[in-house]
Amino acid sequence: MIATTALVIFEQVRGRRLAREISALGGDPHSPGAQAVVGAVTVFAVLIMFVAAATIAAAAAYLTWLIRAWRNVSPFASPTSAVLAGWFVPVVNLVVPPVLTHRLWQASHPPADRHGRWPALLGAWWLSWLAVLALIPVRLPLDTAPGNADLTGLGPVELAAIAISALLCAATVRExxxxQAAGSRRLARFPAGQTTPEIVSQVLAGPIPSQQARSAER
Incomplete structure (x- = not known):
């Protein structure tokens, strides 16, 4: 978000004027005005690389978390190919990611009191992400009029949409x-000698009474 915010600020402060100046050069790097825009072009290039690096890092971190979370609920599964295909295959990636996330949430055995808010959170996150994908390509052709061109098409509206989507995505990850962390703590309370079906049945039934827990420990 820091990288995108910096790029949007640059766009608003200097971007449109820089776009007009570059257009006036006619593609000639040796024209008299070329040296006047070198500094601004360099700053813009650095910001673009910063945004690209931050985006790649964020995507890698999210996908790594998603694969690990799937392995937490299904240790013998190989979710990597399904996750990557769901996110990177065109058209498929418009539908599959929220489905995968919802199934992961279900497989994590959420408590009953969280069933009501989860669909709203998941739906809001995905709709905000689709809004981000729609805003940028729609916005770019609108600013091609002479004197109104810009460099990236990013503005306050796009920044707000990206911020909302990022916050909602973080909320789904946290949820x-x-x-899963609560489930791990519940499993840790059971004696090592119990079989997996016994543990699962007790976990699904809810917290064990303290007296039963003390008896199990003895």
Whole structure:
């Protein structure tokens, strides 16, 4: 978000004027005005690389978390190919990612009190992400009029949409992480000698009474 915010600020402060100056050069780097825009072009290039690096890092971190979360609920599964295909295959990636996330949430055995808010959170996140994908290509052709061109098409509206989508995505990650962490704490309370079906049945039934827990420990 820091990188995108910096790029949007540059766009608003200097971007449109820089776009007009570059257009006036006619593609000639040796024209008299070329040296006047070198500094601004360099700053813009650095910001673009910063945004690209930050985006790649964020995507890698999210996909790594998603694969690990799937392995937490299904240790013998190989979710990597399904996750990557769901996110990177065109058209498929418009539908599959929220489905995968919802199934992961279900497989994490969320408590009953979280069933009501999850669909709203998941739906809001995905709709905000689709809005981000729609805003930028729609916005770019609108600013091609002479004297109104800009460099990236990014503005306050696009920045707000990206910020909302990022916050909602973080909320879904936190929701699933908390559920899985709570499940791990519940499993840790059971004696090592119990079989997996016994543990699962007790976990699904809810917290064990303290007296039963003390008896199990003895």
């Amino acid at each position: 699933i992480t908390e559920i």
